[in-house]
Each structure stands twice: as C-alpha cells, then as structure tokens.
Amino acid sequence: MIKGIYETHVQVSNLENAIGFYTEVLGLTLAHRDETRPIAFLWVGEGKEFMLGLWEQKENLQTRHFAFSSSKEDILNYSVEFLENKNLKPYNFLKNGSIEPMVFAWMPALAIYFNDPDGNQLEFISILEGESRPELGVLSYEEWMKQAENL
The missing domain is CATH 3.10.180.10 (2,3-Dihydroxybiphenyl 1,2-Dioxygenase, domain 1)
Structure with a gap:
C-alpha cells in the first residue's frame, strides 16, 4: 500500500x-x-x-530534519562544492568539524548535512549497494569501501 x-x-x-x-x-x-x-x-x-x-x-x-535523495556520485563529487558555492556550511552527522560525507553503515547510506536559513537540518542522502553493517556505526566513505574489500 x-x-x-x-x-x-x-x-x-x-x-x-x-x-x-x-x-x-x-x-x-x-x-x-x-x-x-x-x-x-x-x-x-x-x-x-x-x-x-x-x-x-x-x-x-x-525546526525539523529531512533528506533529499541524491546520487552517490553527486554527494561524493559535487555536494560540498555545491553547498559552499551557495554559502552553505556542509557538515557530517558526527558534527566533528569535517565536511566529508559519511556512511551510515546500518543502512548503508552516504550523507552530507546542511541547514536552511531557519535552522532546519537538511541532508543529501544516497542508499549504497551492499549489506547492512550496523556494527561499523558511522564512518567515512573511504573506510566503508575498505571494509567492503575485506568481506
């Protein structure tokens, strides 16, 4: 339904x-x-x-949170530049100062965050191929790919 x-x-x-x-x-x-x-x-x-x-x-x-579907390639190759060119501050889920997109291993999905002028938390997200690996938590795309190679 x-x-x-x-x-x-x-x-x-x-x-x-x-x-x-x-x-x-x-x-x-x-x-x-x-x-x-x-x-x-x-x-x-x-x-x-x-x-x-x-x-x-x-x-x-x-304020609320929602995510826009995007492609993995766009998130990896263009999202940070796109946001910065629009004077928006990209950040990752960990809010650790990095602007590197992160992988939620439990889904798995690649994501990068930014805020609208009112503080609503927006996200570009792409579901990744592969099996869920919740034990890995949230990690960089490079770390995710290394883990995938070790399967």
Whole structure:
C-alpha cells in the first residue's frame, strides 16, 4: 500500500525568504502559494515526484530534519562544492568539524548535512549497494569501501 513519502512540511520564520532559498539556492520549483494563509508548496524532483510545504511561523519556530535523495556520485563529487558555492556550511552527522560525507553503515547510506536559513537540518542522502553493517556505526566513505574489500 505505501510506496514512499510524497510530501513533508517545515516551519520557516519568513515565507518570502524561505521561498527564495529553496527555489533560487536549492533549485526547487514553486508549485503553489496559498494567498489565504502563510504557506507555499514546492516541487522536489522531476514530474511532481515529491512536495515540500513551507509554513510561516512567526513565534515558537520548531525546526525539523529531512533528506533529499541524491546520487552517490553527486554527494561524493559535487555536494560540498555545491553547498559552499551557495554559502552553505556542509557538515557530517558526527558534527566533528569535517565536511566529508559519511556512511551510515546500518543502512548503508552516504550523507552530507546542511541547514536552511531557519535552522532546519537538511541532508543529501544516497542508499549504497551492499549489506547492512550496523556494527561499523558511522564512518567515512573511504573506510566503508575498505571494509567492503575485506568481506
């Protein structure tokens, strides 16, 4: 019955600024802006695959986390440069000062994080081939590949 998550919503402090960030910086497409309430909907991906809702919340803003699907190659070769060129600060899950994408061995998946202007934690993620190895925790892609060679 369930085939995926079609949409998610986040709170933003300024709807105009958030629309600008998600469309101009990240490249999403404005789908609809509701003029009767402070909300906008954005298309994520090609062909109306997914939707992101932005809700303006002036007080008690509650930040959230969500991930954008990406390819392994894009994360490894372009994500950090893409984010830095947009004046965004990439960071890894460990928040150890490194901007190197990390592997969650239990999935396995490769990921890099960044924040939107309101502090919502965003992520580029790609599921990797191979078996789950939860005992490895979170590690660099190079360490993951070394572990894969030792199987």
